Amino acid sequence: MPNEGSYEVALERSERIRTDLPEHPERYTMLTGDRPTGRLHLGHYFGTLQNRVELQNMGVHTNVLIADYQVITDRDTTEHIRDNVYNMVMDYLACGLDPDKTMIYTHSSVPAANQLMLPFLSLVSEAELSRNPTVKAEMEASGHELTGLLLTYPVHQACDILFCKGNVVPVGRDQLPHIELTRTIARKFNKRYCKDTKPVFPMVNALLSDTPLLPGLDGRKMSKSYGNAISISMTPEETAERIKKSQTDGERMITFDPENRPGVSGLLSTAAICTGRSEVEIAEEIGMSGSGALKKYVTEAVNNRFAEIRERRHVYENDLDYVKDVLAEGNRRANEIAEATLAEVCEAMGMTY
Incomplete structure (x- = not known):
């Protein structure tokens, strides 16, 4: 029998969701995002952006995070980050994300979501974090030392997914360890703190991409x-x-x-x-x-x-005030949701004073 955390089981769940999505899009809350380290390219468009727009237009609750805090997991500077964030919003809008249907927001603007890190870190062991293959791969690729933030990167991702009660995350096979850790955190929190009440967090599933990676112009990974x-x-x-x-x-x-x-x-x-x-x-x-x-x-x-x-995109390039308004509204909505979830967490833990 396949292991609960195996690729085969994740694929089976993903296929069931894909079948159900057109019939019941309202059942799903999707979270995905990008790090603002530069301009989005064709690989991003065909790999993820197209799919986000399809899910949005299908009626799924779509949330797109600009992961500015995650830039410093393996970078020593935040130079150009504001410019990168605004340009990312322009790309999103140009590709078809609708701010009336999709919440677009930045990590650093939602303190209550980041505050979930504290209780979540108590639910995972150092061994679970250390053996995460994705973190190791990211560390090797960047040549950066293993900082505390990089080590806890998957927990931060769990905060991103769970603060908005996300239950589907579009990912490739290599990101499955992150999803599995998020499932572990949700399961442990609900078991530990919600014995006599309704669980706070849903079970999260990967929506596995069937789009092959688009290589760069030289045949290597597009970068x-x-x-x-x-x-x-x-x-x-x-x-x-x-x-x-x-x-x-x-x-x-x-x-x-x-x-x-x-x-x-x-x-x-x-x-x-x-x-x-x-x-x-x-x-x-x-x-x-x-x-x-x-x-x-x-x-x-x-x-x-x-x-x-x-x-x-050219229209948005000439209307930076609108781009800023989109982000401000997304951040406002994200804060509203995060504060409500944090309040539920504090209630479940008996930490309301």
Whole structure:
């Protein structure tokens, strides 16, 4: 029998939720978010943003966190953070998130949600935190020392999910340990403090993504630090320049071969996801026309696919007051919810004076 915390069990739960979502969207409260460390790119759009908009439009209670506090888990500076936050809101709005339907807010603006860290930390052991593979991977990737904040990162995520009574979180397989720890925290809190009353926290499930990761233009993971990402906010000219500079190889015939031809294949994957065609079909069409023709095709595919989004984004770029208002209203709503949840927590723990 599969382990309760296994991928197979999580996948089965996720599939049941996907089947139920169109029928009963009101049953679900979704929480997801991003760290404001730079501009959002095509990988973010196809990997998560599209899905958030779909869930929002389906009628799910959607909450999107801009995780500014989590920037300092593995960074030594908060330089440019305000600019990054405002640009993130612009990207969200341009991609279709509606502030009337989706609560958009920042970590640092919701003290009551962060205050849940104290009781939650008492529910997990140091061993549970230390063996979390995601934290180890993030530490190795950043080259940063293991700070107390990085070690307790999964508990902070549990606060994010549970303060709004979130019960679904769209994630990839690598994030499942975080979800499992959140489930542990909710279960332990309810068992310890809600013996004779209704549980405070719901059980959280992962909504596993079936979207394959979009590689960068060079075939590696898409990342702004590699210079292989196309940002949503780029102009058509900047997009063309980024694609033009991408590395391919000396072979004229265009083929889709991710292992042996990562640069060519990364470009084909970008074109494919933007046009809805397959990489092989596009490669066969370009054939012997070479990398110049491929880059031209990819540039047109990206610029056509994102033309409307960029047009909408341009409107928000020229109306920063509106962007600030969206965030202020999201923060106000988040504080209202967090304070109510914290009050329930204090009541359950007998800490009301």
